[in-house]
Amino acid sequence: MSRYRPPPPQSSKYITPAGERRLRAELEELWRIERPRVTAAVSAAAAQGDRSENADYTYGKRRLREIDARVRHLRKRLEGMVVVSAPPSDPRRVFFGARVTLETSAGQTHAYRIVGPDEFDQEPGGISMDAPLAKALLGKALDTEVSVALVGGTQTYTIVAIEYPPGEVPGSGRHDSTRNLSE
Numbered sequence: 001m002s003r004y005r006p007p008p009p010q011s012s013k014y015i016t017p018a019g020e021r022r023l024r025a026e027l028e029e030l031w032r033i034e035r036p037r038v039t040a041a042v043s044a045a046a047a048q049g050d051r052s053e054n055a056d057y058t059y060g061k062r063r064l065r066e067i068d069a070r071v072r073h074l075r076k077r078l079e080g081m082v083v084v085s086a087p088p089s090d091p092r093r094v095f096f097g098a099r100v101t102l103e104t105s106a107g108q109t110h111a112y113r114i115v116g117p118d119e120f121d122q123e124p125g126g127i128s129m130d131a132p133l134a135k136a137l138l139g140k141a142l143d144t145e146v147s148v149a150l151v152g153g154t155q156t157y158t159i160v161a162i163e164y165p166p167g168e169v170p171g172s173g174r175h176d177s178t179r180n181l182s183e
Contacts, residue, residue, distance in 0.1 A: 011117035012129050013077075013094050019119030019127075020078070025072040036068050050059045059176035077118060087164050094137045094162055096129055102146075109160065114138070133157075 013021070038060055045056035088095040099113045112127040114134045120126035127134050134145045140159055147156045 013080050013116075014083050014129065015118060016082050016097055017083055017100035017118040019116055020083050021083060023078055023081075023118060023119055024121055027071060027078065030067050030071050030074075035064070035071070038063050038067065057090065057170050072080065072093055081116075081118075091164055092141055092162065094140050097140075097164055098137075099125075099161075099163045099165065100159060102135055103160045110157075111161075112137075113165075 042057060042060035042064060045051075045054050045060055048054060048057075051057045074175050084096050088098075094100055094114065096114055096116075099111060101109055101111045103109050111125050112133070113123050113124050113125050114129050114137065115126045117128040120128040120131075127139070128137070133146075133148050136148050137159070140146060142159055142162055144159050146159065147154050147158055
């Protein structure tokens with residue numbers, strides 16, 4: 001058995017302005033505050049002498065590697081991001097950034113906001129645009145039925161509401177890549 005693992009599928013590079021601000025703030029925090037603090041702690045631990053049994057030194061070096069890996073990841077992701085802040089040309093259809101309310105055949109309602117894969121865990125009710133449900137919803141109109149294959153069977157939803165958050169105004173940030181994803 002080989003150790004080869006195929007690379008994971010590349011996730012979408014779209015992000016909301018709020019998501020981009022959060023990622024940039026995290027990068028800034030790690031690079032300007034956390035990394036210098038840990039570097040100083042590692043230097044102080046190294047000055048104590050024997051590094052082989054110095055837990056502060058060992059764990060500090062490990063934390064530096066974690067910070068550096070996250071910084072590299074954030075820089076690489078932010079470099080190719082497309083910030084979507086313009087409303088869609090047809091707000092009656094589901095596109096990136098939409099808050100969608102769905103109703104099941106049993107009458108239960110669920111609300112989701114379709115966001116980028118780097119921010120769905122930060123958004124209440126957020127769902128990555130790469131998720132099967134979001135893929136099924138994209139481009140659909142109000143009152144459309146959507147079926148999604150789940151582990152326990154197929155679930156059918158009806159789109160009962162589509163809203164776009166008013167707080168994300170076009171031109172609110174300095175982005176050359178600001179786009180409208182409905183085109």
